[in-house]
Amino acid sequence: MKRHPVAKASDIPPGGRKIVRAGAAEVGLFNVGGEIRAYRNVCPHAGAPVCSGRVSGTSMPSRVYEYIYGMEGCILRCPWHGWEFDLRTGEHLVDPQNRLKAVPVENEALERIPLEQSDGTVYVLLPG
Amino acid sequence: MHLIDADVHNAFADIRAELRPFLPRLWQEFADRHGIAVPPAGYVSPVGVQREDARPPSGGLAGSDPDHLIKDHMDRHSVDFAILTGSHILGASVHFDPDWGTALAAAYNMNLSGRWLDRSERFRGSIIVSHSDPQAAAREIERCSADKRFVQVLMAAGSNRLFGQRFFHPIYEAAQAHGLPVAIHPGTEGAGTADTPTPAGRPTRYFEWHNIVPINAMAHVNSLVCEGVFEKFPKLKFVAVECGIAWLPHLMWRMDKNYKGLRSQVPWLKRLPSEYIREHVRLTTQPTEEPENPAHLLQIFEMIGSPDVVLFSSDYPHWDFDNPAMALPALPKEWKERIFWRNAAELYGLNPVTSGR
Numbered sequence: 001m002k003r004h005p006v007a008k009a010s011d012i013p014p015g016g017r018k019i020v021r022a023g024a025a026e027v028g029l030f031n032v033g034g035e036i037r038a039y040r041n042v043c044p045h046a047g048a049p050v051c052s053g054r055v056s057g058t059s060m061p062s063r064v065y066e067y068i069y070g071m072e073g074c075i076l077r078c079p080w081h082g083w084e085f086d087l088r089t090g091e092h093l094v095d096p097q098n099r100l101k102a103v104p105v106e107n108e109a110l111e112r113i114p115l116e117q118s119d120g121t122v123y124v125l126l127p128g
Numbered sequence: 129m130h131l132i133d134a135d136v137h138n139a140f141a142d143i144r145a146e147l148r149p150f151l152p153r154l155w156q157e158f159a160d161r162h163g164i165a166v167p168p169a170g171y172v173s174p175v176g177v178q179r180e181d182a183r184p185p186s187g188g189l190a191g192s193d194p195d196h197l198i199k200d201h202m203d204r205h206s207v208d209f210a211i212l213t214g215s216h217i218l219g220a221s222v223h224f225d226p227d228w229g230t231a232l233a234a235a236y237n238m239n240l241s242g243r244w245l246d247r248s249e250r251f252r253g254s255i256i257v258s259h260s261d262p263q264a265a266a267r268e269i270e271r272c273s274a275d276k277r278f279v280q281v282l283m284a285a286g287s288n289r290l291f292g293q294r295f296f297h298p299i300y301e302a303a304q305a306h307g308l309p310v311a312i313h314p315g316t317e318g319a320g321t322a323d324t325p326t327p328a329g330r331p332t333r334y335f336e337w338h339n340i341v342p343i344n345a346m347a348h349v350n351s352l353v354c355e356g357v358f359e360k361f362p363k364l365k366f367v368a369v370e371c372g373i374a375w376l377p378h379l380m381w382r383m384d385k386n387y388k389g390l391r392s393q394v395p396w397l398k399r400l401p402s403e404y405i406r407e408h409v410r411l412t413t414q415p416t417e418e419p420e421n422p423a424h425l426l427q428i429f430e431m432i433g434s435p436d437v438v439l440f441s442s443d444y445p446h447w448d449f450d451n452p453a454m455a456l457p458a459l460p461k462e463w464k465e466r467i468f469w470r471n472a473a474e475l476y477g478l479n480p481v482t483s484g485r
Contacts, residue, residue: 045388058392058395059392059395061396061398062396063360063396064356064359064360064396065396066396068395078389081389082389082390083388083389084389084391084392092388093391094387094388094391095388
């Protein structure tokens with residue numbers, strides 16, 4: 001695995017996103033509730049630049065004609081076909097077997113210090 | 129092998145004489161002055177709707193004589209049970225006056241009980257309701273449901289609203305409460321209060337109209353699933369009679385694909401749309417699609433993905449009748465039994481061993 005320095009943690013505040021290049025790959029970095037998640041910027045469905053999609057919440061499972069908004073900030077919606085992915089797991093909401101390709105992340109911030117207050121470098125680990 | 133025919137059209141020998149005794153006094157007077165008619169779709173078949181050869185010796189309309197229907201159709205083709213779907217009555221749903229429609233539907237059901245269901249155990253009835261007044265339809269379902277010879281609710285496929293919408297839910301609530309499937313049957317597309325037979329306009333001739341009838345069933349099945357009817361009424365079954373079959377895989381695939389991106393609009397759905405269809409929707413065979421290569425129809429059945437969905441129907445005594453001995457391609461044994469009788473036996477709670485055929 002190769003360790004690519006791709007951002008400063010402070011570049012990605014909670015709710016924030018940064019799309020970076022790491023070697024030949026494009027990777028989307030998302031701060032979801034204080035944790036950095038990284039995914040390849042390729043939708044597993046049809047190859048769209050999924051990480052450029054809207055981050056939002058969505059309607060939760062409910063009774064008929066009832067709308068309950070939830071998972072705020074946890075949904076990445078692919079810009080091409082609207083598939084919703086849970087940013088915490090990478091799973092597609094309809095078919096969890098279909099998931100975003102996660103990229104391991106390391107950062108230099110001490111775990112107890114909130115990311116946005118650290119100036120640590122964020123690394124992604126990619127083969128090669 | 130057993131055989132249950134899911135679409136047999138009993139007809140009136142004399143609509144006024146048969147329905148008048150069961151109409152409230154006010155509507156009797158109306159019928160005496162103006163006759164009884166339901167709104168027609170207005171398309172005329174060049175071969176007529178009734179089969180010429182099925183006319184009973186009494187000379188009335190084909191399907192109007194119960195004894196002749198048994199002899200000419202059920203005995204000839206070894207039909208254990210016929211699900212009676214009526215004739216010249218489904219348009220009650222699309223009358224401009226919903227009260228007249230409701231009164232006609234109720235009178236039909238009362239007449240059916242005495243004139244047909246009392247005649248043979250092999251006849252099973254449909255509770256015809258007017259979907260223009262769902263509360264009244266629910267009361268009619270309540271009233272008829274004590275008579276277990278009624279095995280489904282039947283309403284016109286023509287409508288100015290899609291059947292999944294909440295307006296119709298009282299019908300489904302009553303049907304589910306009494307374990308009755310809800311069926312629709314074509315013929316009223318474009319009639320009375322129903323919208324045009326296609327959203328792109330009115331076909332010109334009967335041929336063209338008849339070709340495109342399935343578009344309406346597709347729209348209703350789509351609506352029923354998306355509106356969450358089968359989540360709200362998890363025991364409900366919905367039967368699209370005489371609306372074709374080969375379109376179903378297309379609709380299932382399209383719905384499943386869209387659901388993956390558009391799920392958030394229907395958060396009450398817990399499964400893929402196609403899964404609701406396989407569990408809750410039933411289609412009858414006639415008029416069976418006849419591809420050049422009959423094996424292609426079998427492939428369509430396989431694409432539907434469940435042997436439970438399709439029920440055999442003949443549409444006797446209409447012009448496009450399907451002969452049970454010739455209508456379908458060679459089927460594997462399990463599929464054959466399911467389509468010709470097991471699916472209907474399960475859906476309608478019938479035991480062909482005891483039919484008395």
